[in-house]
Amino acid sequence: MYFKRGITTRQAHVDIPEGTVEEEFAREGFSGRASHLYRKEAPLLWSEIEGDLRPHALELEELPGLGGADYLEGRVPFLRNSDAKLSMARVVRPMDYDFRNADGDETLFVHTGQGRIETTFGPLEYETGDYLVLPRGTSYRLDPSEPTELLIIETAGEVTIPDRGLLGHHALFDPDVIEVPHPQAREREVEDGKWRLKIKRQDRITTVTYDHDPMNVVGWKGDLTVWQLNIRDIRPISCDRYHLPPTAHATFVARDVVIATFLPRPLENGDPGALKVPFYHANTDYDEVLFYHDGDFFSREGIEPGMVTFHPQGLPHGPHPKAIEAAKNKTRTEEKAVMIDTRRPLELTEAAKGVSQPDYWSSWSR
Ligand SMILES: [Fe+2]
Structure with missing residues (x-):
């Protein structure tokens, strides 16, 4: 059953209503039941987090x-x-x-x-x-x-x-x-x-x-x-008028694990209303790990090759505000990254805790 209430757009990821941001709240990664939430502020602009649930950037x-x-x-x-x-x-x-x-x-x-x-x-x-x-x-x-x-x-x-x-x-x-x-x-x-x-x-x-x-x-x-x-032998699919979900870039799968590869590709240049950077999304069913291999990581600031970001279930994630601004004049992304999504929650090892950037969780609000 499909419902629609309040201020929305007709086509997800396109023509987001003025003064709102879009968040995808979805099951099964990006292929199950889903709703799109239109919010006045990005869902990552928290001022405090108490407890151990938080996004991490690891200096591997x-x-x-x-x-x-x-x-x-x-x-x-x-x-x-x-x-x-x-x-x-x-x-x-x-x-x-x-x-x-x-x-x-x-x-x-x-x-x-x-x-x-x-x-x-x-x-x-x-x-x-x-x-x-x-x-x-x-x-x-x-x-x-x-x-x-x-x-x-x-x-x-x-x-x-x-x-x-x-x-x-x-x-x-x-x-x-x-x-x-x-x-x-x-x-x-x-x-x-x-x-x-x-x-x-x-x-x-x-x-x-x-x-x-x-x-x-x-x-x-x-x-x-x-x-x-x-x-270099992977030819990513892209769409000129619609931001494809990351699952479109899946390379390998194993039980309850997806391995995807993000590669240089054109951005959404065919419709000024189409989102160019990843939409905000709630990790309801998967933890997400992104390993930055090479190129220019346009959705994240302060990330170098060889680093990993880890976004656990329970918190939404999405692009940094400066990345959204920077993407407006871009026609391509040159990023090369490997994504690992897991259905069951991942735990940081003690070694990883020692190389986690302490203030990554607050980097969206700066
Ligand atoms: Fe994600």
Whole structure:
């Protein structure tokens, strides 16, 4: 049943009534039941927040322990729930063991750097802007040729490509642009002839040793493997006259987790009444994490590449007032960012609490 009361607009996100702002109050991200609220002031202009619910901006580069000599010790979790664990890693040296995650799938996003990843299915050369999707149980070893910073999205559920619906199978990216490994024997020398595999299960590490290379696959076939997708091969959809919801930019999905990629694209230039920046929205069913990779982050001030913002359920969010002003004369956005939405509430780790900007919660009212 649809109702309408008071001052509204006919087309959501277009011709917002003079003196009001629009807030989307919606279920299921942006695809379920929804109402649009027309308010006199933005819903973020709070003057005090007491209690622990607040938006956060995290300076991930400052995470304690980031970039330790060992890959597993040097990857630092910053947000987690039972479906997803988000970590940052800085890998400088080649790993001297293989690693297998039995707790979940891993999606590695290469924020900076390049090198080689050896996997059960074969090796791949990775570079900045790559997503490397490693199904649960895959063994891998990182061999960076340049210091590599990774955003690691660990999901209990299987990572798949979202249904494109009416857009068809080739929208956003053609399946043909996904690279998969070709099996190849490794020529690496290992210390004392022992090949070590570290397996993570329930966050505890077990080391299994072989007298031969356990990555000895000479061929494989099937539809479960490692994927490599570079963000330059993603072609975002846009609309000249209507601000699309962020779910239009979904790249991967896992149970109760959505991974989306925001990429350079034209703004809404075809109708002066159309909103150009994200509309205010209430997180009713998802927590939202945005990792800023590169470019110009037009909806946020004071955000640098390598930072994360975290907007938990219960508080609405939206663009900064200065961003709305700045967008008026812009025709494009050059932002490159990764969004992770989770249905269940995320908790900040102790390490994350230490790198959270103390006054981010009040940055809209300044
Ligand atoms: Fe959002």
